[in-house]
Amino acid sequence: MQLEALNNEYMCSGHxxxxxxxxxVAMRFLLKALGEKTVMIIPACCWSIIAGxxxxxxxxxxxxxxxxxxxxxxxxxxxxxxxxxxxxxTTVVTWxxxxxxxxxxxxxLSGAVERNENFLYVCYDNExxxxxxxxxxxxxxxxxxxxxxxGQQWKRLRKKNIVEALVAHRIPYAATAxxxxxxxxxxKARKAREMKGAxxxxxxxxCPTGWRIPSEMxxxxxxxxxxxxxxxxxxxxxxxRYTINYSPKGYxxxxxxxxxxxxxxxxxxxLRQIQEMVDEDWALLCRKAGNSPRA
Amino acid sequence: MxxxxxxxxxxxxxxxxxxxxxxxxxxxxxxxxxxxxxxxxTPQTHIVERLSEYCAAGSLAARFLxxxxxxxxxxxxxxxxxxxxxxFTATSSQGLALMHELLHWAxxxxxxxxxxxxxxxxxxxxxxxxxxxxxxxxxxTGWLQLYCEDGQExxxxxxxxxxxxxxxxxxxxxxxxxxxxxxxxxxxxIPEQEAVDRFLPxxxxxxxxxxxxxxxxxxxxxxxxxxxxRYNMQEAMSAALESFHALQQDFAAVFGRGHGAxxxxxxxxxxxxxxxxxxxxxxxxxxxxxLRARGEKVGLLKLKLFRPFPVEQIRQALKRxxxxxxxxxxxxxxASGIFAQEVRAALCNLDNRPRVLGxxxxxxxxxxxxxxxxxxxWRTKKMKGSDQENLWVGLHExxxxxxxxx
Ligand SMILES: Cc1ncc(C[n+]2csc(CCOP(=O)(O)OP(=O)(O)O)c2C)c(N)n1
Ligand code: SF4
Numbered sequence: 001m002q003l004e005a006l007n008n009e010y011m012c013s014g015h016x017x018x019x020x021x022x023x024x025v026a027m028r029f030l031l032k033a034l035g036e037k038t039v040m041i042i043p044a045c046c047w048s049i050i051a052g053x054x055x056x057x058x059x060x061x062x063x064x065x066x067x068x069x070x071x072x073x074x075x076x077x078x079x080x081x082x083x084x085x086x087x088x089x090t091t092v093v094t095w096x097x098x099x100x101x102x103x104x105x106x107x108x109l110s111g112a113v114e115r116n117e118n119f120l121y122v123c124y125d126n127e128x129x130x131x132x133x134x135x136x137x138x139x140x141x142x143x144x145x146x147x148x149x150x151g152q153q154w155k156r157l158r159k160k161n162i163v164e165a166l167v168a169h170r171i172p173y174a175a176t177a178x179x180x181x182x183x184x185x186x187x188k189a190r191k192a193r194e195m196k197g198a199x200x201x202x203x204x205x206x207c208p209t210g211w212r213i214p215s216e217m218x219x220x221x222x223x224x225x226x227x228x229x230x231x232x233x234x235x236x237x238x239x240x241r242y243t244i245n246y247s248p249k250g251y252x253x254x255x256x257x258x259x260x261x262x263x264x265x266x267x268x269x270x271l272r273q274i275q276e277m278v279d280e281d282w283a284l285l286c287r288k289a290g291n292s293p294r295a
Numbered sequence: 296m297x298x299x300x301x302x303x304x305x306x307x308x309x310x311x312x313x314x315x316x317x318x319x320x321x322x323x324x325x326x327x328x329x330x331x332x333x334x335x336x337t338p339q340t341h342i343v344e345r346l347s348e349y350c351a352a353g354s355l356a357a358r359f360l361x362x363x364x365x366x367x368x369x370x371x372x373x374x375x376x377x378x379x380x381x382x383f384t385a386t387s388s389q390g391l392a393l394m395h396e397l398l399h400w401a402x403x404x405x406x407x408x409x410x411x412x413x414x415x416x417x418x419x420x421x422x423x424x425x426x427x428x429x430x431x432x433x434x435x436t437g438w439l440q441l442y443c444e445d446g447q448e449x450x451x452x453x454x455x456x457x458x459x460x461x462x463x464x465x466x467x468x469x470x471x472x473x474x475x476x477x478x479x480x481x482x483x484x485i486p487e488q489e490a491v492d493r494f495l496p497x498x499x500x501x502x503x504x505x506x507x508x509x510x511x512x513x514x515x516x517x518x519x520x521x522x523x524x525r526y527n528m529q530e531a532m533s534a535a536l537e538s539f540h541a542l543q544q545d546f547a548a549v550f551g552r553g554h555g556a557x558x559x560x561x562x563x564x565x566x567x568x569x570x571x572x573x574x575x576x577x578x579x580x581x582x583x584x585x586l587r588a589r590g591e592k593v594g595l596l597k598l599k600l601f602r603p604f605p606v607e608q609i610r611q612a613l614k615r616x617x618x619x620x621x622x623x624x625x626x627x628x629x630a631s632g633i634f635a636q637e638v639r640a641a642l643c644n645l646d647n648r649p650r651v652l653g654x655x656x657x658x659x660x661x662x663x664x665x666x667x668x669x670x671x672x673w674r675t676k677k678m679k680g681s682d683q684e685n686l687w688v689g690l691h692e693x694x695x696x697x698x699x700x701x
Contacts, residue, residue: 036506036509037506038506039378041374048514048515049515051511051515052511052514052515053516053517054514054515054516054517054520057509057510057511057514059509060509061506062504062505062508062509062510062511062512063509063511063512064374064377064504064512064513065511065512065513065514065515066373066374066400066513067397067400069366069370070366070367070370070397072367073362073366073368073370074370074371074373074374076332076360076367076374077330077332077360077370077371077372077373077374077376077377077378078374078375078377078378078504079374080330080358080360080371080374080375081329081358081374081376081377081379081380082378082504083358084329084330084356084357084358084380085379090506107366107367108363108366108367108370110363111362111363111364111367114363115362
């Protein structure tokens with residue numbers, strides 16, 4: 001890791017994220033990797049607020065705030081315009097939450113990826129609609145409490161696998177990353193920056209407010225998600241070549257769940273079932289990586 | 296007749312018999328648009344098909360985005376226009392309805408996007424024929440709206456739309472009747488590129504997404520600033536009214552013709568004035584000529600510019616009449632035809648105002664013939680009292696039968 005990259009800052013102090021917000025950390029690292037020749041498109045999400053109200057801006061790159069469901073389409077238009085103006089160097093980046101990516105924005109994202117638009121789509125995934133007050137999204141994991149899956153009706157459906165959905169589009173590059181693994185995150189963002197066509201980066205991004213965790217636990221919990229195989233770090237090229245970037249020790253999921261208020265209703269039996277699901281998903285991923293024609 | 300309505304005294308041009316849709320495509324090509332995006336919907340398709348051919352053949356140096364929905368079509372242009380290029384899309388009916396949220400975004404972001412909108416009825420039941428309710432339902436989104444009567448006007452208005460949009464930083468809708476205009480072949484003067492270039496210089500955005508001068512666009516606007524932003528939009532609308540008049544002069548200087556915000560026919564001494572927008576106007580021209588020949592004191596007011604609404608001009612045009620008959624091919628449920636509402640509102644503070652009667656006709660593409668318009672005239676002439684100010688014209692008996700089933 002070149003140090004000068006880490007010294008560059010494209011995010012000013014004074015942003016208005018909650019203390020310990022993983023999404024703020026994720027943006028800071030991403031921009032360090034991408035550098036100043038970047039245009040950032042932000043559909044409605046926590047970052048619509050974090051970026052700062054008129055006339056201030058937290059980011060030192062151009063930002064276009066836009067409607068919730070338009071990330072893929074607006075980026076297509078910005079790219080087309082920059083190309084027409086002769087600027088083929090600038091990286092066009094959509095920065096959206098899980099709701100804006102997995103749910104309402106999925107059509108525009110799928111459309112843009114099918115057209116292989118030359119842009120980078122980054123989803124910072126805090127596993128719910130946080131900006132509107134912690135409602136479930138299709139990224140909310142099995143077992144989680146949210147304000148729309150409260151009480152006995154905690155979410156009994158699996159998290160949508162967005163990377164696999166995009167891989168099914170044969171997207172040139174799709175990768176996961178985590179705020180707890182900055183070198184990996186920066187390396188992937190740089191790799192994505194150097195590529196052409198549609199690229200997707202899925203960043204696991206803790207939310208102390210929505211996950212009911214202390215702010216100072218943010219990074220630790222993000223790291224545990226990777227170490228327990230709940231959120232494996234991997235990348236897929238051309239929808240075919242899988243690479244697992246980190247081989248976890250395979251800790252049990254139990255501790256991860258116990259640390260978060262959003263899972264506090266889960267019984268030992270629930271956790272046993274979740275462990276099975278996680279093992280199953282991990283085995284599937286390993287099969288895909290093992291079956292890859294790489295080597 | 297269009298060939299009589301439009302003269303071309305200036306510059307060289309080529310007269311061709313083309314479809315209304317293609318008159319718009321030609322204008323977009325001549326305007327040297329840089330990014331086009333569109334999603335197909337009948338009867339808008341011919342406009343963008345022709346443009347995609349131009350892009351494929353290289354006769355138009357634009358990027359053509361074949362997006363997956365109307366919603367994304369407009370979103371893509373919001374991105375492109377924010378990056379400082381000239382943009383165009385076209386849609387109709389359900390497509391426009393799907394864009395609704397982004398119509399507000401485009402206007403609020405003060406982007407000079409131009410869109411051709413082919414007036415088509417909304418479902419259910421499915422209906423592809425002309426009806427103005429789709430565009431009029433978007434009247435409060437901050438888009439300028441220009442209604443066209445024929446192919447020449449569609450071409451001229453589209454070129455002017457870019458000028459106007461870029462002058463006041465608001466998006467513009469150029470509106471055409473489905474089929475009656477979009478699919479009708481007429482002789483149209485296609486101006487030379489050089490003349491259009493003289494009238495419409497390349498687009499220079501004041502602000503754009505630019506990594507060498509980073510700015511944030513469309514961010515959180517708290518109560519202490521939002522209202523001023525909206526006031527500025529209204530100021531831009533007022534400026535657009537002024538610009539529109541000036542623009543006609545500039546246009547006439549280059550092309551030898553122009554189109555007013557509204558047009559009056561035989562209104563000076565008219566007792567009754569018929570008000571129309573779109574292709575119905577051509578039919579009404581004939582009716583007015585016919586009735587005048589019979590000694591009836593009737594006039595015609597054609598509305599072209601609907602947003603901004605030219606209130607003062609409308610007052611001047613209508614104030615001497617005893618009665619005004621507005622024909623609406625649209626409807627606001629629970630109220631009345633939309634043009635009738637607006638005309639009434641424009642006149643209500645005049646001391647001696649004419650009575651305004653609203654006639655709803657031709658919804659879903661039903662033909663509004665010379666007979667229908669003549670009938671409207673005679674009914675207006677006979678009408679007394681205020682109980683019959685809003686009337687539906689030509690309803691079939693069967694509709695009443697269905698309505699009375701308990
Ligand atoms: C069409 C539309 N529907 C609803 C909203 C309200 N809204 C704004 S942000 C948001 C949730 C965003 O969730 P996510 O994308 O997960 O990002 P996060 O807030 O978690 O950062 C919602 C529902 C909106 N802006 N637009
Ligand atoms: S609610 Fe969560 S994601 Fe949003 S700013 Fe706060 S910590 Fe960050």
